[in-house]
Amino acid sequence: MKVELEADKCVASGQCVVAAMDVFDQDDDGIAILLTEQVGDDQIDDVKEAVAVCPAAAIRLVGA
Amino acid sequence: MRRIAVVGASAAGLSAAETLRREGYDGTITLVGEEPEPPYDRPPLSKQVLAAEWERDRLALRTSADLAALDLDLRLGVEATGLELVSRTVELGDGSEVPYDGLIIATGVRPRRLPGEGAHVLRTLDDALMLRERLSAGRRLVVVGAGFLGAEAAAVARRLGAEVTVLEPAAVPLAHAVGTEVGRMLAQVHVDRGVGLRCGVTVTEVTEDGVRLSGGEEIEADEVLVAIGSLPNTEWLEGSGLTVGDGLVCDQYCEAAKNVYAAGDVARWYNPLFSTSMRIEHRTNAAEQGMAAARNLLGAEGARKPFAPVPYFWSDQYDMKIQAYGFLRGHDEVAVVEGDLAQRRFVAGYRTGDRVSGALAVGMPPKAIRRWRQAIATGAAWHATVPTGVPAADV
Ligand SMILES: Cc1cc2nc3c(=O)[nH]c(=O)nc-3n(C[C@H](O)[C@H](O)[C@H](O)COP(=O)(O)OP(=O)(O)OC[C@H]3O[C@@H](n4cnc5c(N)ncnc54)[C@H](O)[C@@H]3O)c2cc1C
Ligand code: SF4
Numbered sequence: 001m002k003v004e005l006e007a008d009k010c011v012a013s014g015q016c017v018v019a020a021m022d023v024f025d026q027d028d029d030g031i032a033i034l035l036t037e038q039v040g041d042d043q044i045d046d047v048k049e050a051v052a053v054c055p056a057a058a059i060r061l062v063g064a
Numbered sequence: 065m066r067r068i069a070v071v072g073a074s075a076a077g078l079s080a081a082e083t084l085r086r087e088g089y090d091g092t093i094t095l096v097g098e099e100p101e102p103p104y105d106r107p108p109l110s111k112q113v114l115a116a117e118w119e120r121d122r123l124a125l126r127t128s129a130d131l132a133a134l135d136l137d138l139r140l141g142v143e144a145t146g147l148e149l150v151s152r153t154v155e156l157g158d159g160s161e162v163p164y165d166g167l168i169i170a171t172g173v174r175p176r177r178l179p180g181e182g183a184h185v186l187r188t189l190d191d192a193l194m195l196r197e198r199l200s201a202g203r204r205l206v207v208v209g210a211g212f213l214g215a216e217a218a219a220v221a222r223r224l225g226a227e228v229t230v231l232e233p234a235a236v237p238l239a240h241a242v243g244t245e246v247g248r249m250l251a252q253v254h255v256d257r258g259v260g261l262r263c264g265v266t267v268t269e270v271t272e273d274g275v276r277l278s279g280g281e282e283i284e285a286d287e288v289l290v291a292i293g294s295l296p297n298t299e300w301l302e303g304s305g306l307t308v309g310d311g312l313v314c315d316q317y318c319e320a321a322k323n324v325y326a327a328g329d330v331a332r333w334y335n336p337l338f339s340t341s342m343r344i345e346h347r348t349n350a351a352e353q354g355m356a357a358a359r360n361l362l363g364a365e366g367a368r369k370p371f372a373p374v375p376y377f378w379s380d381q382y383d384m385k386i387q388a389y390g391f392l393r394g395h396d397e398v399a400v401v402e403g404d405l406a407q408r409r410f411v412a413g414y415r416t417g418d419r420v421s422g423a424l425a426v427g428m429p430p431k432a433i434r435r436w437r438q439a440i441a442t443g444a445a446w447h448a449t450v451p452t453g454v455p456a457a458d459v
Contacts, residue, residue: 009122011107011378012385014430015348026430030385048086052079052355055347055378057105057125 001039002063003047007031009058016054020046032058065165065323066091068361069154071144072170072297073097075105075347076328078125079354080168085134087362093136094162096154100141101189102131107347109192110216111380115223116196120189144171147304149321166361169301169312169326170354173294173345178208180270183288186217198287201225206275206285208267210237212379212386214291215254219381222257229260229283231267231275242388242424243398246412249405253384294345296330311343316370318357325357337372337443338391338421346377374441384408387433390422390440401450402432411436415446 003023012030016023023043025033039047039061051059068084070077073095081093097103104123112118131138139156146155147167154162175185184195195217199205203226207214210232221228234240238247255261266278274285296311306320307313311332314320318333326333328350332343356371363369379386395414401423403410411432414422420443423436439449 011380012387012430013348013376013378014434015376017430028429030430052082052086053348053351055075055107055351060127060130 001044001047001061002037003034003039004037004060004062005032005034006058006060007033009056011056011058013055016050016059019050019053023047024050065089065362067094067164068092068166068168069094069096069162069164070168070170071096071154072172072328072330073099073103073138073140074170074172074328075103075125075350076170076172076330076354077168078103079351080170080327080358081134081136083355083358084362087359089362091165093134094139094164095136096139096142096144096156096162098141098143099188102126102128102138102140104189105347106187109189110186110213111220113189113192114186114196114199114217114220120193123189144300147301147306149305149324152323165323167324168354168357168361169320169324169330170328170350170357171297171300172329173296175290176293176295178267178270178275178290178292180275182272183208183270183275183290185290186213187294195287195289199224199226202227204284204286205229205289206231206283206287207289207291208275209291209293210234210251210261210263211291211293212238212377214289215250215381216379217289217291218254218259219257222254222259223382227260228258229262229285230254231265231277231283232261232263233266235264237261237263241392243392243395243412243414245400245405246398246424249408250381250386253382253408257382294329296332296343298330313341316372317360317368318353318371319360323361325361327353327357331357333371335372335391336370337374337441338416340391342375342391344375346375348376349373374437376437384426386424386426388422388424389433389437390414390420391416392422392424395421397446399450401436403428413446413450415450418446420444420446420449 103125143157207230236247269276298308312326314333316334360368397415401413409427411425420439
């Protein structure tokens with residue numbers, strides 16, 4: 001599956017990094033960065049958690 | 065469990081509904097919301113929406129496709145008016161009833177108001193759109209209350225060129241929450257941007273021309289925004305037998321009664337991490353508590369988990385981002401543990417008893433803050449965490 005990030009919505013809370021460290025990081029201003037766009041099966045649950053806790057609704061998981 | 069009702073269709077209620085599905089629950093989920101809009105996000109209301117940078121379409125919490133995939137029995141534009149615990153039914157304003165096996169209450173809060181007509185409040189999309197219509201260069205805005213909401217609105221209004229006066233009953237804005245020194249610094253940012261700040265004044269009434277203070281003085285304004293805190297939406301639970309007291313009272317599992325849970329701004333639950341009951345009006349808490357409530361509702365007796373988060377809050381004012389972790393209220397000591405208040409780049413640590421209970425950061429990189437979040441999460445001892453010799457800012 002693919003993860004999408006709308007960086008201009010991001011409020012730099014860092015919740016995504018806590019939920020899925022292999023997929024998200026933050027730049028110096030705290031804005032989230034994607035470390036990978038393609039999410040492996042073993043990461044899907046963590047990314048779903050990130051989608052759920054992101055306070056800006058800035059993350060989506062798309063594709064089959 | 066085949067029928068779950070979620071009352072309140074915003075951040076907490078949506079999070080609960082999504083979590084139920086993620087956990088594999090495939091029965092009916094009835095999601096009841098008083099507002100006609102599909103779930104939308106509130107933090108941008110006092111920021112991008114008020115500044116006319118974002119239109120309503122950017123606020124949706126989920127796309128319509130994502131919502132549809134949840135397969136909800138969605139009842140929008142109708143409020144819950146009553147709850148029968150024994151027969152397990154929620155009564156709705158349109159006269160219908162929703163029977164349930166499990167219930168999650170996420171009805172949030174509403175703004176406190178002042179006597180008199182014509183003032184704005186800022187809670188819903190309509191509130192924000194109405195206020196933004198009226199804000200422009202040269203207009204005189206009085207903001208009653210210098211909390212985070214009032215401060216954000218004041219910042220946007222200044223950027224739009226309005227003349228802004230903020231009236232605050234406390235001697236120092238936010239002192240009870242963040243401490244005197246930090247509160248003073250946050251207030252100074254507004255004064256530097258030309259906001260007229262008057263502390264130690266109590267507004268008693270909204271008048272046709274502005275507001276009246278307790279001494280009788282009137283302050284003229286074109287628009288008045290009342291931002292003096294909020295009241296939990298629990299009236300519909302009256303007579304249900306649930307315990308209400310500044311929020312719906314829950315245990316550490318977010319349970320208010322058998323198979324009845326609460327989440328978000330409305331919930332007052334026992335947070336074992338701080339050994340105290342709290343009610344938190346933070347966006348991240350709404351999502352996290354919605355998840356916790358949903359999981360505990362589905363979980364077997366022994367599988368339930370206490371909800372013990374480190375609360376997190378942010379606020380954007382001008383170019384300043386404020387982030388706070390933990391439970392700052394009732395702290396015994398504040399110390400600037402990194403950076404410098406005067407530079408507006410710092411982390412302030414909060415001590416309650418002998419442990420690190422909170423941290424507030426302005427302008428610091430995420431990695432500097434993460435350490436403090438961790439210290440709060442583990443209940444680290446203050447003296448082991450904060451270097452000795454750091455001057456205590458205040459009590
Ligand atoms: C302008 C603004 C700016 C904010 N900025 C920030 C910020 O920068 N950072 C931060 O951390 N937090 C911020 N917050 C707080 C954050 O938005 C809230 O904590 C969050 O919205 C709480 O979500 P909730 O779902 O618990 O409650 P709510 O969002 O209040 O949702 C409750 C819903 O229930 C509905 N409802 C109420 N009663 C009934 C009933 N009887 N029947 C059916 N439905 C009912 C309401 O209409 C509402 O839609 C801000 C809030 C506002 C208003
Ligand atoms: S959780 Fe959301 S808002 Fe927070 S840093 Fe990640 S993308 Fe940004």
